[in-house]
Amino acid sequence: MTDxxxxxxxTRTLNDLLAxxxxxxxxxTRRSDVPNWDSFSYVTFIAAVEMELDIRFRVAAVEAFAxxxxxxxxxxxxxxxK
Amino acid sequence: xxxxxxxxxxADFRQSLKSALATAQPAERLQQLAALAQHRIGFVxxxxxxxxxxxxxxxxQAGIGFTRIRLAILSSSTIDHLLPAIRVxxxxxxxxxxxxxxQFGQYRQELMDPxxxxxxxxxxxxxxxxxxxxxIAGVPLTASxxxxxxxxxxxxxxxxxxxxxxxxxFGATVIQQSYLDVTEQVFGSYDRLVPGAPxxxVADLNDLLAxxxxxxxxxxxxxxxxxxxxxxxxxxxxARWLQGKIEIAPQAAPLYGDLVGRLIAAQRGLSxxxxxxxxxxxxxxxxxxxxxxxxxxxxxxxxxxxxxHALQRYARSLKERGIILAVCSKNEAAIAESAFRDHPEMxxxxxxxxxxxxxxxxxxTNLESIAxxxxxxxxxxxxxxxNPAERARVRESLPMVxxxxxxxxxxxxxxxxxxxxxxxxxxxxxxxxxxxxxxxxRSTFQSMDDFLRGLDMSLTFGPVTPVELSxxxxxxxxxxxxxxxxxxxxxxxxxxxxEAPQNITLQLRLADRFGxxxxxxxxxxxxxxxxxKVFDIVNWVMSCRVFGRQLEHxxxxxxxxxxxxxxxxxxxxxxxxxxxxxxIKDLYGGLGFSPVPGQTAAGTSRWKVDLAAYTALPTxxxxxxxx
Numbered sequence: 237m238t239d240x241x242x243x244x245x246x247t248r249t250l251n252d253l254l255a256x257x258x259x260x261x262x263x264x265t266r267r268s269d270v271p272n273w274d275s276f277s278y279v280t281f282i283a284a285v286e287m288e289l290d291i292r293f294r295v296a297a298v299e300a301f302a303x304x305x306x307x308x309x310x311x312x313x314x315x316x317x318k
Numbered sequence: 319x320x321x322x323x324x325x326x327x328x329a330d331f332r333q334s335l336k337s338a339l340a341t342a343q344p345a346e347r348l349q350q351l352a353a354l355a356q357h358r359i360g361f362v363x364x365x366x367x368x369x370x371x372x373x374x375x376x377x378x379q380a381g382i383g384f385t386r387i388r389l390a391i392l393s394s395s396t397i398d399h400l401l402p403a404i405r406v407x408x409x410x411x412x413x414x415x416x417x418x419x420x421q422f423g424q425y426r427q428e429l430m431d432p433x434x435x436x437x438x439x440x441x442x443x444x445x446x447x448x449x450x451x452x453x454i455a456g457v458p459l460t461a462s463x464x465x466x467x468x469x470x471x472x473x474x475x476x477x478x479x480x481x482x483x484x485x486x487x488f489g490a491t492v493i494q495q496s497y498l499d500v501t502e503q504v505f506g507s508y509d510r511l512v513p514g515a516p517x518x519x520v521a522d523l524n525d526l527l528a529x530x531x532x533x534x535x536x537x538x539x540x541x542x543x544x545x546x547x548x549x550x551x552x553x554x555x556x557a558r559w560l561q562g563k564i565e566i567a568p569q570a571a572p573l574y575g576d577l578v579g580r581l582i583a584a585q586r587g588l589s590x591x592x593x594x595x596x597x598x599x600x601x602x603x604x605x606x607x608x609x610x611x612x613x614x615x616x617x618x619x620x621x622x623x624x625x626x627h628a629l630q631r632y633a634r635s636l637k638e639r640g641i642i643l644a645v646c647s648k649n650e651a652a653i654a655e656s657a658f659r660d661h662p663e664m665x666x667x668x669x670x671x672x673x674x675x676x677x678x679x680x681x682x683t684n685l686e687s688i689a690x691x692x693x694x695x696x697x698x699x700x701x702x703x704x705n706p707a708e709r710a711r712v713r714e715s716l717p718m719v720x721x722x723x724x725x726x727x728x729x730x731x732x733x734x735x736x737x738x739x740x741x742x743x744x745x746x747x748x749x750x751x752x753x754x755x756x757x758x759x760r761s762t763f764q765s766m767d768d769f770l771r772g773l774d775m776s777l778t779f780g781p782v783t784p785v786e787l788s789x790x791x792x793x794x795x796x797x798x799x800x801x802x803x804x805x806x807x808x809x810x811x812x813x814x815x816x817e818a819p820q821n822i823t824l825q826l827r828l829a830d831r832f833g834x835x836x837x838x839x840x841x842x843x844x845x846x847x848x849x850x851k852v853f854d855i856v857n858w859v860m861s862c863r864v865f866g867r868q869l870e871h872x873x874x875x876x877x878x879x880x881x882x883x884x885x886x887x888x889x890x891x892x893x894x895x896x897x898x899x900x901x902i903k904d905l906y907g908g909l910g911f912s913p914v915p916g917q918t919a920a921g922t923s924r925w926k927v928d929l930a931a932y933t934a935l936p937t938x939x940x941x942x943x944x945x
Contacts, residue, residue: 279561283361298557
């Protein structure tokens with residue numbers, strides 16, 4: 237899966253969770269850039285991505301993600317291991 | 319992975335949601351969203367549907383066949399992700415559940431502080447969702463059996479106090495979630511033998527919890543049992559717990575919501591009542607019209623035959639629990655009858671089947687006939703058919719009928735129905751089968767009087783006591799036709815009405831030569847505020863099963879006698895017309911009441927009768943000892 241494909245999946249997931257179709261994620265997006273993307277909806281976002289792609293993030297990795305690009309990179313690593 | 323496998327996947331969820339949202343008419347939009355809620359949808363889709371539901375404003379939802387319910391959840395873990403699932407499960411059952419989520423871990427304060435948001439919310443139901451940590455944290459591994467028992471007993475006593483508060487201070491029905499066993503094993507197989515082992519503590523806690531809940535009339539939301547079936551990993555995800563103190567894993571949220579929805583529906587008397595079975599390739603293998611009586615696959619000797627056997631046995635056990643069985647099949651009736659009569663491996667007997675619709679008419683029409691014949695709503699039917707095309711057609715034309723998505727292999731039929739269809743309704747099957755015999759009797763009698771005399775009816779009645787409370791609540795809340803005011807009450811409200819000395823409550827049971835119809839009518843009379851010598855009939859309901867039996871006459875005779883015994887000289891009653899109670903629009907006139915002119919709300923008429931002038935109405939009902 238390409239970075240853009242993952243970005244599309246993440247964007248759609250967040251659009252659906254927050255009921256906000258105006259959100260468009262880029263590699264540089266930080267959580268604080270997105271209205272209402274609070275710590276609770278961050279956890280549900282992570283859970284939703286895990287369910288959709290059938291992967292598991294390490295809790296330490298989830299804590300360390302600073303940008304959406306970090307999540308994309310970690311996702312690619314996990315998908316490669318499958 | 320937890321899925322609601324008995325529901326079918328939507329063809330295109332996103333598209334359906336979009337077209338529902340594009341519907342301008344709020345009532346129509348709500349119908350479309352309710353239809354979408356009948357599908358198997360995942361965690362994110364559930365949130366999307368819930369968000370769409372918010373687009374139908376509160377004011378626009380009224381009066382279109384949905385019941386509103388206020389539910390508060392008090393928890394010691396994060397539950398925000400469960401709220402959409404609960405609301406969607408309500409939508410699935412035509413209930414609009416307004417949910418108040420208490421502050422994380424603040425449930426004690428919320429219950430006790432009269433200024434709390436919980437008090438302002440006025441919940442009808444309070445769900446306590448607690449993790450086992452608090453209850454068992456203080457017990458060391460080395461605790462003696464005595465010490466462990468004390469800790470558990472104290473934890474349950476603490477819960478009872480919370481329940482008491484919820485009931486007394488809020489008048490709410492309490493739902494208690496069982497404790498999810500999120501503990502890790504310490505002694506392996508020996509865990510259950512060590513009193514202080516966490517797994518043993520949680521197991522003992524749940525045992526005592528179930529006992530206490532049953533004693534206190536508290537509804538049990540048994541997630542522990544569900545997780546024992548699905549596996550604890552399907553229900554609890556340690557990463558989510560660490561990240562956000564989420565106990566019920568997001569992937570289990572849709573099922574959790576559905577379990578809550580079922581409990582609420584059952585509490586409101588809206589359970590499923592009838593299992594409608596197809597015949598060929600459902601209760602037996604093969605097409606009997608093609609292969610003949612000897613050719614069908616059923617019973618011992620073949621694995622497939624045993625699978626169909628298991629389905630019949632399960633249907634039989636549902637019948638014993640009070641679920642009505644019906645058959646709906648495209649077949650020659652005589653051939654189908656012969657299988658019930660002559661096939662040695664049949665577990666279901668013809669007399670187990672209260673309605674037998676075997677013909678070549680389309681199934682939706684037959685299901686409507688079954689509901690009409692049994693005098694139950696289409697929404698209380700569960701239709702079981704192996705043929706996906708038949709299922710699709712029924713879903714299309716009768717969306718209120720539950721149609722479990724059976725797996726392809728009959729081996730999985732029982733599991734599918736069991737997961738889709740767990741109810742807690744009373745023994746009623748005999749009554750429904752007898753109703754059909756009564757109809758047959760009606761057509762053979764020349765006159766109505768002959769028919770009524772031939773029924774040999776006897777009536778038992780008395781005030782509403784705690785024993786009748788749940789049936790009385792159910793009857794009042796599900797009766798739409800013979801319902802004079804369509805006021806709905808919780809069990810707690812009815813208990814309060816029944817206990818107040820100035821009121822008269824009546825519950826009536828009618829039996830006849832075909833069987834006991836059970837508790838079929840309830841009347842609530844309250845002393846008039848202005849004139850204590852007058853009683854107001856504030857609510858009167860009667861089951862449609864006993865329409866046209868003169869029960870309303872005998873009930874009024876009894877009401878008049880009761881009021882006279884209290885020194886009253888008059889009765890007064892309001893009749894509030896609804897779309898469904900047209901059958902009683904002339905009720906009070908026919909009972910000797912006269913209309914009271916004057917100011918009432920639109921659709922409401924007021925009636926009164928002078929007790930000195932009332933003469934008892936003649937009936938063919940004899941009274942048995944008054945309870």
